[in-house]
Amino acid sequence: MSKVGIFDSGLGGLTVARAIARRFPASNLIYLGDTARLPYGAKSEEAVTRYAVRCVRYLVELGAETIVVACNTASACALPTLQATYGKTRVLGVIEPGARAAVAATTSGAIGVIGTERTVSSRGYHNAIAALAPDARVTALATPVLVPLVETGWIDHPVTRLTIETYLQELHSAAPGIDTLVLGCTHYPVLRTLLTELTTAIFGRTVHLVDSAEAIAEALAPALMGLRSGDRQGGLGERHFAVTDLPASFAKVAATFWPETLPPVEAVDLTMD
């Protein structure tokens, strides 16, 4: 039975796990959130790579045959190292599928990307989009305040609205022709309602929002073929959730993301050894 390991710095990757579970209900999923070391977004490439390598080793030890790096920052920094160890087909990041979806969606060829400082400075989306569509113009903006706003639960809040306005106005000044915006961090889809309203207001047109969760589920189709409608009676594969710190907080917030009853969240110690 195919086992998929999904790794994120914290909670955000649950949107990815949910998209996979919805599309391939019979797949067995192991989710790992590195909550002891989050957030990754403002740390160095070396530190993020070190953490990602440790986390992926844990998933492999538990039997994951396919690994999804659901964190954009970790995808941007650590994917080459991880793929060198485990093979290119076995470890998937979120950036390439997101870039593919953006290229498919844009008409103007002007694509915006918002993400953490490290994701933006890595130029991961620039490179992935350029490989698919050399003529596309990519404008990326680091929006580091959004993750703490989501984590504090200020989803539909005046502070979050003003923060998004500030960032989108900066993006609009740099590239007014954007018709597609990549949500380059797994936390951002939670802000979709505000982002839809404010991109329309500030860019004066409907801006297509790209959420990599759906894109990565699509990219898994070759590996998970046949698990679409369930291999077994009942149809649902196993679900296993683990975090490196604060399992109770994780379980509480995860319950709002996850439609079925969440199994107990395990606390694992992945301090470097």
Place this chain on the structure above:
Amino acid sequence: MSKVGIFDSGLGGLTVARAIARRFPASNLIYLGDTARLPYGAKSEEAVTRYAVRCVRYLVELGAETIVVACNTASACALPTLQATYGKTRVLGVIEPGARAAVAATTSGAIGVIGTERTVSSRGYHNAIAALAPDARVTALATPVLVPLVETGWIDHPVTRLTIETYLQELHSAAPGIDTLVLGCTHYPVLRTLLTELTTAIFGRTVHLVDSAEAIAEALAPALMGLRSGDRQGGLGERHFAVTDLPASFAKVAATFWPETLPPVEAVDLTMD
């Protein structure tokens, strides 16, 4: 020559280091910022204690005779463990000095505390203030969005103003009689101008703001007696700065905090061993 080790999760403790350097110029200071694992504020007590123990061991190995835990979260979580290992007089936290300054400043007996989630949930300020003034009424509020706003450099920014207004209105609803507010996180003194303006507007009186940096420098007087005006020609002790990630970013921001030229910032690997 007395050597003081100052430890914080990141940059914030530089306000403490600077207060010590100003008061005792001839003291030798070693500063360690655990930037690989920051922020501490939303992590578990166990994780924060584990990190603090590792960081303090590093400072002791470098010869620090007195240790200042400049991080409020680490002071709230890890001080008993650290003092059990190194002795009560050798390891000082920021909470007790801050509580002492708040009790000295209040007239109404109503004291507010703002800090990270972990600092507030630990009830460290409640306990420290109760030990000094059993009749004082303490109201503490977690204000987790402020640290990322400071770190992103939005010091005098509409988003920061609206965030502080939101938090202070919540604090005012809970305890309108507050006349003293403890800035229970080393990042907050950077927001002093906005905090002064908005506490006055919302509470309708001058609210005394307690910054633990000055309080901790005062608490060090017995250990650093004689270093006030300089023991040696020239008068300045040694300064040593180290971080666990991103030394270049640290040096850049630290330069705005530190009046003299900063010596090179060392990167140290304190992964758990």
